[in-house]
Amino acid sequence: MRYLLGFVTCSLLVLGTLKAQTPKNSSATDIYHAIEKLNFLGTALFIAAHPDDENTRLIAYLANNVKARTAYLSLTRGDGGQNLIGPELRELLGVLRTQELLAARRVDGGEQFFSRANDFGYSKQPGETLEIWNKEAILGDVVRTIRTFKPDVIINRFDHRTPGTTHGHHTSSAMLSFEAFDLANDANAYPEQLKMTDIWQPKRLFFNTSWWFYGSQEKFKAADKTNLLHMDVGTYYPMLGKSNNEIASLASSQHLCQGFGRLSTRGSEDEYIELLKGDLPKDKSNLFDGIDTTWKRVDGGEQIGDILYKVQENFNFKDPTVHIPELLKAYNLLQGISDVHWKELKTEELTTIIFAISGLHLEAFTQTAYTNPGQEVEVNVQALNRSDIDIKLKSVFINDQKVAIDNEALKNNNLVTKKVDLNIPSSTDYTSPYWLIEKGTLGTYKVSNTDLIGKPETPRAFNAKFLVNINSTLIPITRPVVYKYAKPDKGEIYQPFEIVPEA
Known part of the structure; x- marks a missing residue:
């Protein structure tokens, strides 16, 4: 079905996607960084309600320090907010903020997903939010994202246990994530999704807490931290020439219409996450502790890993082309593995590396x-x-x-x-x-083509x-x-x- 608003929104789409269309030129350092990520088989999903709710420090840390495939699921596109830089509001503002989130992810190294939930404005209670959103539909979208993205760990930005203390959208995002954690592995839940993907069980669910959620720094210092993990996300990346905090500040500053441009920060930065479901890692600075993130987790992957770990260990920064024969050998082995998820994901990553090395x-x-x-x-x-x-x-x-x-x-x-x-x-x-092609409700976009949901x-x-x-x-x-x-x-x-x- 055609939609005349497409003509109106073209200008917004163009403004937001100029950098995305420009070919990326990769240095030897960029290629090495990509090989490090190629050799880490772990995935993290951050979930919240709106554009600007994401913790860019933690996303950047997971993507660039841990090397995990990391994504942010924003349940809404921010249609209900205000606009610092132009006259666009409601649907057009949602289009603009979508592009700003994608720009932020290009900076911090994450990926971006959405649900069909519409930001209808401020809501005091999650009960009201979930009724207007159509809870079953949006819960299904969260389940779908978990099943397709297949995260090992999920991190909620908000606390599902404190309804009424913050925006109803915020609490609802955490409540839906908490419920979807187990439903994603239930074949009886949203069985129509299983035509396109498989069930999936994440290993751990966390809440990205801080002293703010405790009311004061004094209360947080006195709190029981048995189930809390602690990381210093202020690390410096010599090969990138930036600290994690600088990357995070640049990412947040992509939220132009929300006025989120900010000064870069540097130095140590404490980040805390509370375990909600799953087993508590022995190493409380590592979300993936005890989870196999090596090539051994894939049937037939050990031989591929033997090749790619050596390439990483002996990487030639002056002439990366010397690694092409080994990378092609790994590519051909990768085509023979039976795990479709890892095959498709790592084939795309490896193809990008091979083409970057050749300057193609x-x-x-x-x-x-x-x-x-x-x-x-x-x-x-x-x-x-x-x-x-x-x-x-x-x-x-x-x-x-x-x-x-x-x-x-x-x-x-x-x-x-x-x-x-x-x-x-x-x-x-x-x-x-695609989410504006058909008329939706106050709280939910209508998307008839289910293959597009989440994109x-x-x-x-x-x-x-x-x-x-x-x-x-x-x-x-x-x-x-x-x-x-x-x-x-x-x-x-x-x-x-x-x-x-x-x-």
């Missing part, structure tokens, strides 16, 4: 910002190998349309460019936030699918079709390629 640049771009359904637009496809590695571009498709490339050799630093006239089917939907954005309509042959190993990778242009006062700019109604 692949993109597909138009010279027009938008077009209409039923039209035709010229797309430029470019491929560049910036190494001496044997790389061939076997094929390129934009959706189902083939580009005139057939096993073309990519010689070092020789740019290959092809043009294709892309047909835009008349049935193509307009670019629009931060609507997937791009047109993507270039490259099939690359590196040293006789075929590796697929997908890039969105983007709009690329230059402005005299800005230089090169990337932004999304949009499908809009005719004016």
Whole structure:
């Protein structure tokens, strides 16, 4: 179903996704950091109610120090708040804040999820909130996120035991998380989800507490801390040239419309989390203590780990290309494991590392910002190998349309460019936030396509699918079709390629 608001919101989508569209250039340090994360098989999910509720210090610490795959599930998109930087309110504000959360995650290293809950404004009690939200629907969204993301540990930002002491949305987010922790592993709960994912049981559930929740620092000092874990999240990363607190401050400062720009902080920073469910770690500074986060947790993964741990241990910062043969060996072994979740996740990470090491640049771009359904637009496809590695571009498709490339050799630093006239089917939907396509209720967005529930954005309509042959190993990778242009006062700019109604 098409939605005319898509035309109105295009400008907001463009403003928020410029950096997301720009190709990332990775240094040897970035690549090494990615290999460290590749070799940590542990996952953490942070849950709260609104944009700006997330603890960027803890998310940055888990993503960059622990190396865990880390995400923030914000139950709402912040439609009910105020706007410091523009006139957008309600739905348009939610679109804006969605992009600000994605910008924050690009800084702190986390991922982003949402439920269908609508921020309808301030609520005093969780009972009122859950009634307006439709508790069963939003609880199902939390269960769905846990089942698909498969976290080992879940961290609530708020306390489920203190209704009426804070915003009803806040308490509700914790209550839903507490209930979903066990429901995610119950095949009788939301069985329709099991067509697309499996049941999952997280190992531990925590509450990210602090002295504030105790009323004063004095009360917190006197409190029983038996079930509390303590971490100093103010660590400094020499390879990144930043401290964890500096990264967290930069991430929080992406919340522009909420006025969250703040000074960077440095030095030690205590963070406390209280165990709510699961076993208490023996090492009270490590959320993952006792959980296997090595390649051994995957059937057939030990052989892959033997290769990748050696690459990490002996990483060549001056010439990372020497690791390509071993990385390709690990890639081929990875394709043979039976665990679909880890196979897909680690294949994507490893592909990104291999392409970064080779300096392989692949993109597909138009010279027009938008077009209409039923039209035709010229797309430029470019491929560049910036190494001496044997790389061939076997094929390129934009959706189902083939580009005139057939096993073309990519010689070092020789740019290959092809043009294709892309047909835009008349049935193509307009670019629009998927959660606004249909009219929802006061408390809940309506999303008929259940595959989209939880995603931060609507997937791009047109993507270039490259099939690359590196040293006789075929590796697929997908890039969105983007709009690329230059402005005299800005230089090169990337932004999304949009499908809009005719004016």
